[in-house]
Amino acid sequence: MKNNFPIFQNNTDLVYLDSAATGLKPASVILSEMDYYAKYSANIHRGLYQISQTASEEYDKSREIIADFINAKPNEIIFTSGTTASINLVAQSWGYQNIKSSDEIVITQMEHHSNLVPWQQLAKSKKAKLKYIPVTSDFLLDLKSLSKLITPKTKIVALTHVSNVLGVINPIKEIIKTIKNINSQTLVLVDGAQSVAHFPVDVTDLGVDFYAFSGHKLYGPTGIGVLYVNQKIYSSMTPTIFGGGAITEVFWDKTVFDNPPFCYEPGTPPIAQAVALGQAIKFIQKIGWDKITRHEKDLANYLLDKLSNFSEIKILGPKKSDHRLGVVSFAFDNPKLPAPHDIGDIVSQKFNVAVRTGFHCAMPLHQLFGFNTGTTRASLGLYNTQKDIDKLVESLNYAIKIFS
Amino acid sequence: MDDLYKEIILDRYKNPNNLGTIKGGVQVEEVNALCGDKIKIWLQVKNGIIADAKFEGSGCAISVAATDILMDMIKGKKITDVQQMSGAEIEAEIGIELSSVRKRCAYIGLEAIKKIKDSLNNL
Numbered sequence: 001m002k003n004n005f006p007i008f009q010n011n012t013d014l015v016y017l018d019s020a021a022t023g024l025k026p027a028s029v030i031l032s033e034m035d036y037y038a039k040y041s042a043n044i045h046r047g048l049y050q051i052s053q054t055a056s057e058e059y060d061k062s063r064e065i066i067a068d069f070i071n072a073k074p075n076e077i078i079f080t081s082g083t084t085a086s087i088n089l090v091a092q093s094w095g096y097q098n099i100k101s102s103d104e105i106v107i108t109q110m111e112h113h114s115n116l117v118p119w120q121q122l123a124k125s126k127k128a129k130l131k132y133i134p135v136t137s138d139f140l141l142d143l144k145s146l147s148k149l150i151t152p153k154t155k156i157v158a159l160t161h162v163s164n165v166l167g168v169i170n171p172i173k174e175i176i177k178t179i180k181n182i183n184s185q186t187l188v189l190v191d192g193a194q195s196v197a198h199f200p201v202d203v204t205d206l207g208v209d210f211y212a213f214s215g216h217k218l219y220g221p222t223g224i225g226v227l228y229v230n231q232k233i234y235s236s237m238t239p240t241i242f243g244g245g246a247i248t249e250v251f252w253d254k255t256v257f258d259n260p261p262f263c264y265e266p267g268t269p270p271i272a273q274a275v276a277l278g279q280a281i282k283f284i285q286k287i288g289w290d291k292i293t294r295h296e297k298d299l300a301n302y303l304l305d306k307l308s309n310f311s312e313i314k315i316l317g318p319k320k321s322d323h324r325l326g327v328v329s330f331a332f333d334n335p336k337l338p339a340p341h342d343i344g345d346i347v348s349q350k351f352n353v354a355v356r357t358g359f360h361c362a363m364p365l366h367q368l369f370g371f372n373t374g375t376t377r378a379s380l381g382l383y384n385t386q387k388d389i390d391k392l393v394e395s396l397n398y399a400i401k402i403f404s
Numbered sequence: 405m406d407d408l409y410k411e412i413i414l415d416r417y418k419n420p421n422n423l424g425t426i427k428g429g430v431q432v433e434e435v436n437a438l439c440g441d442k443i444k445i446w447l448q449v450k451n452g453i454i455a456d457a458k459f460e461g462s463g464c465a466i467s468v469a470a471t472d473i474l475m476d477m478i479k480g481k482k483i484t485d486v487q488q489m490s491g492a493e494i495e496a497e498i499g500i501e502l503s504s505v506r507k508r509c510a511y512i513g514l515e516a517i518k519k520i521k522d523s524l525n526n527l
Binding site: 349 | 408409414418440441442462463464465466467503505506509
């Protein structure tokens with residue numbers, strides 16, 4: 001599998017365990033971007049000349065591939081710059097005109113800052129109430145709390161599909177059902193940044209209203225992301241960023257906006273990135289979900305086992321691989337042993353092992369469980385092997401040795 | 405690499421010389437959210453001179469050790485001079501060249517002291 005990823009040819013001993021931060025790129029994705037720049041790098045939906053038409057067709061085709069990938073319609077796919085931009089788009093385009101004072105926004109204690117801060121700021125400016133679904137001591141969402149938290153005032157619930165720290169997969173379908181049973185008018189946004197690269201997502205089956213994800217965590221390019229919007233919701237949204245390509249008619253005193261999704265994509269979009277994201281999805285589909293999920297589950301088990309063997313390691317998240325992914329955050333439960341930041345440095349410099357250290361953009365969650373100096377996080381992608389995990393273990397043992 | 409965690413860093417991390425608080429001292433705090441370092445510093449300043457310096461904190465070995473070393477460096481110095489210090493002086497004292505990411509850990513104590521402004525005139 002590593003043969004498909006040129007980065008391993010250029011960094012032969014790289015042990016990459018940071019796929020939750022960004023996925024590495026297969027050759028087909030890189031070539032697809034290059035193809036655009038080398039063969040048809042024209043603007044889209046503008047020129048009548050051949051290469052502009054090719055660019056438009058490839059861009060539109062990618063939207064279809066993405067729609068098919070998550071079982072949506074192409075006009076329900078808005079291209080953005082990433083998950084963060086997707087969530088902010090909802091907070092701005094939907095939130096600012098639908099949230100009023102005393103309304104309630106519900107999120108969870110396991111959100112990444114990018115699915116927390118936009119709602120916190122929206123609530124602040126509208127004098128709305130922001131409520132949190134708690135995380136239990138088992139690191140799961142406290143679903144019993146929903147019956148109290150969701151009220152007639154709840155306008156939106158925003159939650160992550162998979163925690164980027166705990167690795168936990170939330171039962172989204174069941175949660176949405178419960179929410180809509182209590183208040184059928186409540187909308188649900190799901191942050192899919194950590195999910196779409198690891199298991200199939202069907203937005204129709206989930207019954208979700210908004211679904212946000214990034215291209216780069218899906219083995220695609222940086223700078224491109226997706227916001228799925230259930231087309232029924234479009235009528236309650238309005239563009240907040242204006243420019244060319246998003247309008248049908250402009251007069252001195254008024255503008256007629258194009259239909260969604262185009263009215264939310266003003267200006268020249270990241271064309272090469274959008275096209276290459278389609279290729280990233282094709283890459284995943286070619287391997288197949290069965291193979292990917294089985295491989296990653298086996299590896300997650302192996303990783304959890306190996307880390308559990310360290311007597312002084314505390315895992316921030318469930319120890320069993322049921323309902324969780326291979327995103328494992330941990331820290332030494334002994335102040336004499338290296339802090340996460342030291343571990344990250346030591347394992348990288350001595351063993352070329354890439355892990356993430358710190359709070360992983362989820363500071364309140366770390367503090368909730370007493371991990372005040374953060375954690376080290378090892379996260380898996382489809383290219384990882386048991387050997388990578390063995391190398392991590394070897395490097396952790398080395399870090400311990402230095403400090404004792 | 406082994407250089408980075410040479411004796412002076414590990415020693416100061418495990419057994420800092422200047423751990424503690426100063427009653428009535430100037431207190432200042434700095435965090436490095438990137439890695440989870442959090443340092444609190446207390447300075448006893450008389451006539452503009454730092455008479456004593458102590459700190460408490462949690463974080464990586466580099467941030468704790470470098471702050472401990474910094475406390476030794478600044479005692480007896482004018483606080484206004486200390487605020488003009490560069491991070492390179494700390495690096496020179498430790499004797500290690502740090503990567504750009506680790507510089508932030510090593511400089512955390514100095515960054516904290518540079519934040520002392522309002523009360524300077526009264527010290």
